[in-house]
Amino acid sequence: MQQFIQDLVAKNHYQATRLLDMLRAVQFRYRYIPADAIELLAGLLAISRTRIISVIEFYSFFSDTPKGQYDLLISDSITDHMLGKKELMNYLADKLQVAVGSVRGDGLVSLDNTSCTGMCDQGPAGLVNGFALTRLDKSRIDAIAELINRQIPLAEWPAEFFQVDDNIHKSGLLLSQAIAHGDALRAAFNRGLKESLAEIDLSGLRGRGGAGFKTAMKWRFCSEEQESERYVVCNADEGEPGTFKDRVLLNAYAHQVFEGMTLCAALIGSKQGFLYLRGEYLHLYDKLQTVLQQRREAGLLGTGILGQALDFDIEIRLGAGAYICGEESALIESLEGKSGIPRNRPPYPVTQGYLGKPTVVNNVETFVAAAAIAINGGAWFAAVGTEKSKGSKILSICGDCTKPGIYEYPFGTTIQAILSDCGASDVLGVQVGGPSGTFISNREFDRKLAFEDLATGGSFIVFNNSRNILDIVHNFTHFFAHESCGFCTPCRVGTSLLKKQLDKIVDGHGSAGDVVALEELCQLVKTHSHCGLGQTAANPVLTTLERYPELYQSRLKLISYEPGFDLDAALETARRMANRNDAGAHLAQTDASGSLPIASFPPSLAVRSS
Amino acid sequence: MTNTITIDGKAVPFEEGQTIMEAATAAGVYIPHLCHHPDYTPYGSCKLCTVKVNGRVCSACTFPAAEGQDVLNNTKDLNDDRKLITQMLFVEGNHFCPSCEKTGNCQLQAVAYHLNMLDDHFPLFYPHRKVDASHPDVMIDHNRCIFCTLCVRASQQHDGKDVFAISGRGINKHLIVNAESGLLKDTDIEATDRAAHVCPTGAILIKRTGYQVPIGQRIYDHHEIDEVSLLTEQQHGE
Ligand SMILES: Cc1cc2nc3c(=O)[nH]c(=O)nc-3n(C[C@H](O)[C@H](O)[C@H](O)COP(=O)(O)O)c2cc1C
Ligand code: SF4
Ligand code: SF4
Ligand code: FES
Ligand code: FES
Numbered sequence A: 001m002q003q004f005i006q007d008l009v010a011k012n013h014y015q016a017t018r019l020l021d022m023l024r025a026v027q028f029r030y031r032y033i034p035a036d037a038i039e040l041l042a043g044l045l046a047i048s049r050t051r052i053i054s055v056i057e058f059y060s061f062f063s064d065t066p067k068g069q070y071d072l073l074i075s076d077s078i079t080d081h082m083l084g085k086k087e088l089m090n091y092l093a094d095k096l097q098v099a100v101g102s103v104r105g106d107g108l109v110s111l112d113n114t115s116c117t118g119m120c121d122q123g124p125a126g127l128v129n130g131f132a133l134t135r136l137d138k139s140r141i142d143a144i145a146e147l148i149n150r151q152i153p154l155a156e157w158p159a160e161f162f163q164v165d166d167n168i169h170k171s172g173l174l175l176s177q178a179i180a181h182g183d184a185l186r187a188a189f190n191r192g193l194k195e196s197l198a199e200i201d202l203s204g205l206r207g208r209g210g211a212g213f214k215t216a217m218k219w220r221f222c223s224e225e226q227e228s229e230r231y232v233v234c235n236a237d238e239g240e241p242g243t244f245k246d247r248v249l250l251n252a253y254a255h256q257v258f259e260g261m262t263l264c265a266a267l268i269g270s271k272q273g274f275l276y277l278r279g280e281y282l283h284l285y286d287k288l289q290t291v292l293q294q295r296r297e298a299g300l301l302g303t304g305i306l307g308q309a310l311d312f313d314i315e316i317r318l319g320a321g322a323y324i325c326g327e328e329s330a331l332i333e334s335l336e337g338k339s340g341i342p343r344n345r346p347p348y349p350v351t352q353g354y355l356g357k358p359t360v361v362n363n364v365e366t367f368v369a370a371a372a373i374a375i376n377g378g379a380w381f382a383a384v385g386t387e388k389s390k391g392s393k394i395l396s397i398c399g400d401c402t403k404p405g406i407y408e409y410p411f412g413t414t415i416q417a418i419l420s421d422c423g424a425s426d427v428l429g430v431q432v433g434g435p436s437g438t439f440i441s442n443r444e445f446d447r448k449l450a451f452e453d454l455a456t457g458g459s460f461i462v463f464n465n466s467r468n469i470l471d472i473v474h475n476f477t478h479f480f481a482h483e484s485c486g487f488c489t490p491c492r493v494g495t496s497l498l499k500k501q502l503d504k505i506v507d508g509h510g511s512a513g514d515v516v517a518l519e520e521l522c523q524l525v526k527t528h529s530h531c532g533l534g535q536t537a538a539n540p541v542l543t544t545l546e547r548y549p550e551l552y553q554s555r556l557k558l559i560s561y562e563p564g565f566d567l568d569a570a571l572e573t574a575r576r577m578a579n580r581n582d583a584g585a586h587l588a589q590t591d592a593s594g595s596l597p598i599a600s601f602p603p604s605l606a607v608r609s610s
Numbered sequence B: 001m002t003n004t005i006t007i008d009g010k011a012v013p014f015e016e017g018q019t020i021m022e023a024a025t026a027a028g029v030y031i032p033h034l035c036h037h038p039d040y041t042p043y044g045s046c047k048l049c050t051v052k053v054n055g056r057v058c059s060a061c062t063f064p065a066a067e068g069q070d071v072l073n074n075t076k077d078l079n080d081d082r083k084l085i086t087q088m089l090f091v092e093g094n095h096f097c098p099s100c101e102k103t104g105n106c107q108l109q110a111v112a113y114h115l116n117m118l119d120d121h122f123p124l125f126y127p128h129r130k131v132d133a134s135h136p137d138v139m140i141d142h143n144r145c146i147f148c149t150l151c152v153r154a155s156q157q158h159d160g161k162d163v164f165a166i167s168g169r170g171i172n173k174h175l176i177v178n179a180e181s182g183l184l185k186d187t188d189i190e191a192t193d194r195a196a197h198v199c200p201t202g203a204i205l206i207k208r209t210g211y212q213v214p215i216g217q218r219i220y221d222h223h224e225i226d227e228v229s230l231l232t233e234q235q236h237g238e
Helices: A002-011 A016-030 A035-045 A049-058 A078-082 A085-096 A138-149 A183-191 A193-203 A215-224 A245-252 A254-268 A279-297 A328-335 A364-376 A378-382 A415-421 A469-483 A489-506 A514-528 A532-536 A539-547 A549-553 A572-578 B020-026 B076-092 B107-114 B150-157 B225-235
Strands: A070-075 A109-114 A126-128 A131-133 A168-170 A231-236 A272-277 A313-318 A359-363 A392-399 A405-410 A427-432 A438-441 A459-464 B004-007 B010-013 B050-053 B056-059 B070-072 B138-141 B164-167 B174-177 B204-206
Touching: A002 A016, A002 A035, A016 A035, A016 A049, A016 A313, A035 A049, A049 B164, A049 B174, A070 A085, A078 A085, A078 A392, A078 A459, A078 A469, A085 A109, A085 A138, A131 A279, A183 A193, A183 A254, A183 A364, A193 A215, A193 A254, A193 A364, A193 A378, A215 A254, A215 A359, A231 A254, A231 A328, A231 A364, A245 A254, A245 A279, A245 A364, A245 A392, A254 A272, A254 A279, A254 A313, A254 A359, A254 A364, A272 A279, A272 A328, A279 A313, A328 A359, A359 A364, A364 A378, A405 A415, A415 A427, A427 A469, A438 A539, A469 A489, A469 A539, A469 A549, A489 A514, A489 A532, A489 B076, A514 A532, A514 A539, A514 A549, A514 B076, A539 A549, B004 B020, B010 B020, B020 B225, B050 B076, B076 B107, B107 B225, B150 B164
Parallel strands: A070 A109, A168 A405, A231 A272, A231 A359, A272 A313, A392 A459, B004 B070
Antiparallel strands: A070 A126, A126 A131, A392 A405, A427 A438, A427 A459, B004 B010, B050 B056, B050 B070, B138 B204, B164 B174
């Protein structure tokens, strides 16, 4: 192991910023991060072991105990559930004789759940040793179980198990024509760099990752910082359940993504860029490296790009299973080889980002759009869309529709128009913007896709009338509790409390005050959380409670107080210890509001004498 | 340049680079806090110091003071929310104050008094957490850790060591120590380290000092935390 770690660290130039990549390699080889590896890495990288341990314990794809030789993770996205995930998971566990969340006795296989893997248009999906599996069904599972039990290497598994389709169904401004390699950079140099930034300004382009900040303004702020080093970061974390358009852009329009990044580098004066690729998209890694190499060979990356005074290169860094790393400052922490904990702001990344230097972070689609604008001009882009939302938006549509996949629409398009295109019928509602977005009911389909109405990073999940809204809310609420980074109290504790409180109501244990308590908790988490994750974690409850209050109320019991657990069952251990089972050792669930036979346990603060 | 902000209508001067918390403390205005300590880099995790700056919710301990800020601090709405946040900290761990050596000197408890917290409000989590009593002089009771990182920062920024860190994600967050064995006895902590004394709760205790001051005669048995906090913190931090 010593040699392996030594070589690994040397290959990564002794850079602690590349800790995640090194841990990925260790995990891949040993199926966990052995304690010895931690000690070796700490020594060679001159960082504390606690920093390494905290990274291992933060990211879902690292573990400190051995996983199976075949490590299977099945996506827990709501869309996978709608495609029968639960039954499939049971089938899989049964076939492989392994319990969910554990490793089989012989160490050959482990099985667990994972957050949405971005394959919602071709699920149920999963990962095997980090590589995407699509279109799982019983026959495929039979085959997989067989391959595992016969210990067939992944390289010899049928290619169609790993096949990922683009499913582009509707192209608009951007998708209908990919730019020719180098054209955006040439156009920018011909026009002049200042003038090109002015074109981006004129286009009205706003960030496509969700927040919608004006791109030209971000680039200008960054360029005006008095620093010599600046960084360009492409956010390809794409963790919002139901979003998979960046995956398609990186597969089919990778040159344009990198060209957009290089354009940004030219405009702000940067020498180094990063593509932060979510770990779930490992299958794209080699292909993207090839594209980067092609661009170096074509003089579009490296020193003296297109014969101009522009030196710029791009490095790909992989994530390791953490939704929070899509938040730009958490992403930067992760790029630095740390846990993805969002920073305090100010300072913003444009002033102090990667390694404390001015940094532009943009979504994949934003770079694609910027490259096209450099060629076609700001007016071309601004002619499409609405007053406040210029241009087009690329959606990833999934759920109850006949044609899930990628659709590009001008901003201002109605939800109704989108639903007809994707073959949705008997629609109950749509989740626009993923769990952190808004649930809209079928009375609101005249609403529009736009920052000023329904904003979305790309997620668009359709639900038909056979779906239960509370199941959806349950799935989303559990997602946030699982993905909270845990930094701040309102989100760390609040998302877990939300989960408990919602489950209590959904399971029929709620009483009169419980919906009010749920709403109070939602407001607290929303108002006081440190970052966007916590600030939106209550949206699934809030947006459905607003539209379907009766749904929540109908789950409440008619008594005024009901504990969230079975009182009598809770006494079971005590009965066994006391060796009693007589009537006196049992409790009836009382329905009177006042005198409950349990001691509530306040923290007994009242030790103070005053 | 006047360099003043207003907090609850009162004019408060500030210096360039100061946070709202620093300016407030210097001016004798108490903003409830747990993870803030004037000697260490601001962290901003507990969210007890939440204030409203020109209508926007901000953490006073990390947010820079700037001309034109109208800050709301001691309002009923904010204190109600701060109480709920404190209750979250209580239910998340295991805090049995009457049997805790820190009782009466505990800032978590004192803030709860200050905010008039009378019950837990939320269901208790009863997490399984351990006690590390391996070290001859210092012990950790993880049941009472609120992840404020004050011990982490004090060790790094004052003691010149690196004894503590916070690990894990979300609700599984926990304190770890820098030793291959994972035990406090194998770290280089000493009872005289600032990190061994900075904990606002009873999570880090010095052995053999228990109950030297009888319960009932401790700091917050007789003083409100706002008064104690301003008195001690105005002497630090300049
Ligand atoms: C919890 C959370 C997750 C996020 N995930 C992503 C993501 O996966 N991709 C993305 O581009 N932006 C994501 N964002 C938004 C980023 O913080 C940031 O605003 C964006 O990358 C900026 O790029 P843009 O201006 O091009 O949109 C996320 C934000 C939060 C709070
Ligand atoms: S809101 Fe949640 S995800 Fe964001 S910093 Fe707080 S705990 Fe972490
Ligand atoms: S042990 Fe104490 S000082 Fe350290 S993080 Fe926990 S509560 Fe804070
Ligand atoms: S004191 Fe400001 S967040 Fe803790
Ligand atoms: S009284 Fe013990 S932790 Fe507060």
